[in-house]
Amino acid sequence: MGAAVAPTDATAVGVVSRLLPRRNVTLLRAESLINDGTALVVYSLAVGVTVGSEHLGAAHVSGLxxxxxxxxxxxxxxxxxxxxQLRRRVRVLGDTLPDNLTIILLPFSAYxxxxxxxxxxxxxxxxxxxxxxxAGPSIGRAAARLQTEAFWSLGMYLLNGALFVLVGLEAQAAVRELSGTALTQALLLVAAVxxxxxxxxxxxxFVSVYAIRALDRRPRQRKRRMGHRARVVxxxxxxxxxxxxxLALSVPYTVDSGTAFPDRDTIVFVTAGVVVATLVVQGLILPAIARWAQLPRDQETERELGLARTTAAEAALDALPAVAADLGTDTDVTERLRAEYETHLNTLRAATTSVPESGALVRRHRQDATLRLALLEHKRSAxxxxxxxxRIDxxxxxxxxxxxxxxEVRLSQVTDPE
Known part of the structure; x- marks a missing residue:
């Protein structure tokens, strides 16, 4: 049970990612992913010892x-x-489905x-x-990326939902087995754990940070320090x-001798209760605590996003004459595209400055995007x-x-950057 409730959940952290600066979210996600490996080793060892297929020992545990x-x-x-290597060969086919199939199978294959x-x-x-x-951004296709992103968003939602449904069914069965005093003890265990x-x-x-500071006195380490309020969050x-x-669901029903696994129903019930408690109790109070912590607004992401978009637009403008010449593009088409790119580049640069004229330029850009977005509905209806x-198939x-x-997705990012 300790191994089951030990690792934090990266998916749940993503739900509150907008409340926290990028650095805090990255640390929480990394912690979750790395701790999973340790928890699974402890879990498999605990189950193995209980069923009689493993033994305890310093060398054995270290090797595991x-x-x-x-x-x-x-x-x-x-x-x-x-x-x-496979995706590079699949890309030659020009079809998004084989590429997407490869992407989907990779994590399962690794596992x-x-x-x-x-x-x-x-x-x-x-x-x-x-x-x-x-490697993906340089070997993938745009259509495949859009398709994959939509698939994983839906797939992750369905997998998490199915997991909670299974736990609900198991918890219900566990409650039926835990009657009277055993159920009361299980509820007390949920609160205690x-x-x-x-x-x-x-x-x-709070304690580990002082140990790190005592061992590592480099100036680089000092720049990574967070305040106490950020640690509370x-x-x-x-x-x-x-x-x-x-992990709770995968606890076996019996041991090698054929007898029932000890306290399996309690393990499932307490684990499910602890998960619900963390999501409900901490999830409800975290927004208020995040406001109390007064964490600095994460401007690094906006700065990097502006840098990436500006650099991309500048690269396109620099390459425009040569590319147009290679393709034999008419001069009026090239000049019209140049004007569009220059307007777009000026808008990106204006978004990072506080000059009054830049605010007007950004406002006109958003108004243009809003108008185009509204007209899309008329196009779609027609x-x-x-x-x-x-008249058409x-x-x-x-x-x-x-x-x-x-x-519409592209224009929505302009009108609603968040």
Missing amino acids: VALSYGGGIAAGAVVAWLGI LVAEQVEASGVLAVVVCGLVMSQ YGALVVVRFLFL SALAGFRGAVSLA VINLRDRH DGVLLQVQQQLDAE
């Missing part, structure tokens, strides 16, 4: 931890390298390979994802979620009307609608 981390990292790196060598599948997926995030998690997390975050953001539920009057409607949807 080393295999979990080393094997997981190696499996993730190998699968990612193979995935890059299965790591599990075959009894390493951490979670770390394998993390390493595979990190490698692919570096939840309280222990909160207290230990606060102690660790990080402590309360330690939600439990999918991994804890999955095309749907053609389909309803049997459903396939034609789909192609036009995809173009209009892509334009």
